[in-house]
Amino acid sequence: MTDKAERVSGPGDGLSYEQARAELASVVERLEAGGTSLEESLALWERGERLAEICQGWLDGARQRIDTVRQARETAQN
Template identity: 50%
Template sequence: MAAKQTDKDAAKNPDTAADAPDFADIAGMSYEQARTELIGVVQGLENPEAPLEDTMQLWDRGEALAGHCQKILDAAAAKLAARQAESA
């Protein structure tokens, strides 16, 4: 039987299934689209008067956008490395 998750446990692992935001729309974005939105997220995070809950939601979306951008960049780097290896 699984133990009940406490608030303290949730603070240690905020990405539980119940709390994890759904950013499925990000998966279909191009690098440029995700980067442009990420810039807007950063600008929103720089607003000192934004409510904490809004800031946390922006942070989560920014993390997802940054991860998506990194995945695209990693794939491009791997593709370039493979092409360089083929031509060597």
């Protein structure tokens, strides 16, 4: 695996939403630019998939928190 591909497969969990989103944007940019080997492209794609999962997890958690607060407010008002 190339040095660039190894850097792509760094830590995943523990990233904030903003960190994961920024890295995902960078991965997409690199894939769209082309000029990478097949192996590096696959590593980038795999990293992008993982970053997308991390972002979705953050968004799902935020939605759940909002729903919980709304539900508590509705219960308190009734």
